Amino acid sequence: MNAEKIPDIIIGRLPVYLRALQRMADNGLKTTSSQELGEHVGISAAQIRKDISQFGEFGKQGTGYSIAYLLDKLKEILKVNHIWDVALIGAGDMGHALVRYQGFTNRGFKIVMVFDNNKEKVGQKIDGFSIEDADKLAERIKSSGIKIAMLTVPAPAAQSVADKLVQAGVKAILNYAPISLNVPKSVKVQYIDPSIHLQRMTYYL
Amino acid sequence: MNAEKIPDIIIGRLPVYLRALQRMADNGLKTTSSQELGEHVGISAAQIRKDISQFGEFGKQGTGYSIAYLLDKLKEILKVNHIWDVALIGAGDMGHALVRYQGFTNRGFKIVMVFDNNKEKVGQKIDGFSIEDADKLAERIKSSGIKIAMLTVPAPAAQSVADKLVQAGVKAILNYAPISLNVPKSVKVQYIDPSIHLQRMTYYL
DNA sequence: AAGTACTTGTGTCTAATTGCACAAAATCTT
DNA sequence: AAGATTTTGTGCAATTAGACACAAGTACTT
Numbered sequence: 001m002n003a004e005k006i007p008d009i010i011i012g013r014l015p016v017y018l019r020a021l022q023r024m025a026d027n028g029l030k031t032t033s034s035q036e037l038g039e040h041v042g043i044s045a046a047q048i049r050k051d052i053s054q055f056g057e058f059g060k061q062g063t064g065y066s067i068a069y070l071l072d073k074l075k076e077i078l079k080v081n082h083i084w085d086v087a088l089i090g091a092g093d094m095g096h097a098l099v100r101y102q103g104f105t106n107r108g109f110k111i112v113m114v115f116d117n118n119k120e121k122v123g124q125k126i127d128g129f130s131i132e133d134a135d136k137l138a139e140r141i142k143s144s145g146i147k148i149a150m151l152t153v154p155a156p157a158a159q160s161v162a163d164k165l166v167q168a169g170v171k172a173i174l175n176y177a178p179i180s181l182n183v184p185k186s187v188k189v190q191y192i193d194p195s196i197h198l199q200r201m202t203y204y205l
Numbered sequence: 206m207n208a209e210k211i212p213d214i215i216i217g218r219l220p221v222y223l224r225a226l227q228r229m230a231d232n233g234l235k236t237t238s239s240q241e242l243g244e245h246v247g248i249s250a251a252q253i254r255k256d257i258s259q260f261g262e263f264g265k266q267g268t269g270y271s272i273a274y275l276l277d278k279l280k281e282i283l284k285v286n287h288i289w290d291v292a293l294i295g296a297g298d299m300g301h302a303l304v305r306y307q308g309f310t311n312r313g314f315k316i317v318m319v320f321d322n323n324k325e326k327v328g329q330k331i332d333g334f335s336i337e338d339a340d341k342l343a344e345r346i347k348s349s350g351i352k353i354a355m356l357t358v359p360a361p362a363a364q365s366v367a368d369k370l371v372q373a374g375v376k377a378i379l380n381y382a383p384i385s386l387n388v389p390k391s392v393k394v395q396y397i398d399p400s401i402h403l404q405r406m407t408y409y410l
Numbered sequence: 411a412a413g414t415a416c417t418t419g420t421g422t423c424t425a426a427t428t429g430c431a432c433a434a435a436a437t438c439t440t
Numbered sequence: 441a442a443g444a445t446t447t448t449g450t451g452c453a454a455t456t457a458g459a460c461a462c463a464a465g466t467a468c469t470t
Contacts, residue, residue, distance in 0.1 A: 108404065263418095268466065
């Protein structure tokens with residue numbers, strides 16, 4: 001075990017291992033090896049062993065890893081052994097798709113509030129959710145203690161909404177707006193911008 | 206200039222620079238510096254200078270970079286100085302959101318085909334697009350010469366669709382399905398999985 | 411025209427990350 | 441029960457990435 005600071009790059013790979021292990025578990029598998037897991041996720045076996053060993057000795061020589069046990073440990077490390085409430089800001093097409101997305105609940109997240117600044121949308125329902133007025137965002141998030149938000153507003157609005165989220169105590173933002181956000185170092189941001197991702201591949205074509 | 210192999214990690218940052226520069230240009234700015242650009246994207250000025258200098262000497266001492274010129278150069282490097290045709294597979298909520306998304310055309314991409322394997326959806330229209338039968342996918346993609354695909358199908362279908370895409374000559378896949386894809390090294394994959402991105406932040410909460 | 415301020419591109423150093431290899435432990439085979 | 445096989449965790453080496461510092465060129469100021 002190692003109590004030192006774990007590099008971001010290792011933390012970034014853990015969710016990928018977690019997803020693959022969950023899939024194995026769903027398929028009824030009981031144990032796996034760094035070799036096998038590596039083939040599934042496209043990462044070298046040595047890398048996987050080293051990553052996992054940062055947090056403890058979870059494997060057994062000759063046998064490998066118990067999938068159920070490693071799943072538990074990874075969920076604990078990533079703090080997704082319970083469900084996080086998430087606020088969604090921006091009820092456009094992307095916001096709608098995310099509200100309806102079935103892939104959050106069994107992976108640690110649940111959307112519990114949806115906001116939009118368009119007064120005509122406020123009060124409308126998506127899958128049972130009432131869209132709330134973005135003017136009430138700060139107050140509602142602060143009082144509910146929500147720490148995670150997903151941002152699906154147009155680029156010009158994104159920074160000012162992010163500022164309000166930070167002010168309201170949000171510590172993690174999943175940003176779908178095509179713009180780099182400026183936030184305090186204590187707040188984490190992850191970016192999803194399909195054009196950026198596509199442009200990372202065209203260089204190689 | 207440097208003709209050697211450019212590291213992936215540098216290529217990965219270029220689209221972020223490109224997006225920020227485009228924004229500056231839209232705001233009427235003519236020049237910028239590594240310092241200023243760095244503040245916008247949250248990357249050190251030295252890093253930005255070193256990244257850009259891999260491809261040539263695009264700046265001028267004392268002045269910085271011409272935004273229009275650097276934009277041109279980055280687009281050329283990333284090969285997004287023309288529009289790439291893209292195929293979308295999976296006409297669910299996410300597929301719909303992507304078809305309607307306005308952020309592709311001025312950044313180098315255009316969805317030109319949409320496929321689904323649900324026979325009831327085939328023939329339906331999204332924003333003017335007729336949804337095509339996924340059985341025809343290989344043939345249609347091969348004959349059209351499309352090199353880029355976006356995958357928004359359920360996880361269990363993703364690998365087999367990816368295999369067909371590779372077979373049809375696709376060289377870049379933007380994968381929204383929550384599963385690691387197994388493809389030849391000559392094919393690039395980028396992953397978008399909101400749960401993964403969220404799990405990369407919860408560790409720090 | 412001289413001085414000041416700004417900014418690039420890059421050489422050097424430091425830090426971070428990955429790859430390799432193997433002892434040790436567990437299991438399987440005969 | 442002995443030998444063969446599997447597989448982990450980790451020390452060390454190699455590679456890669458990032459930070460720092462500065463000469464040199466450009467523009468601005470007085």
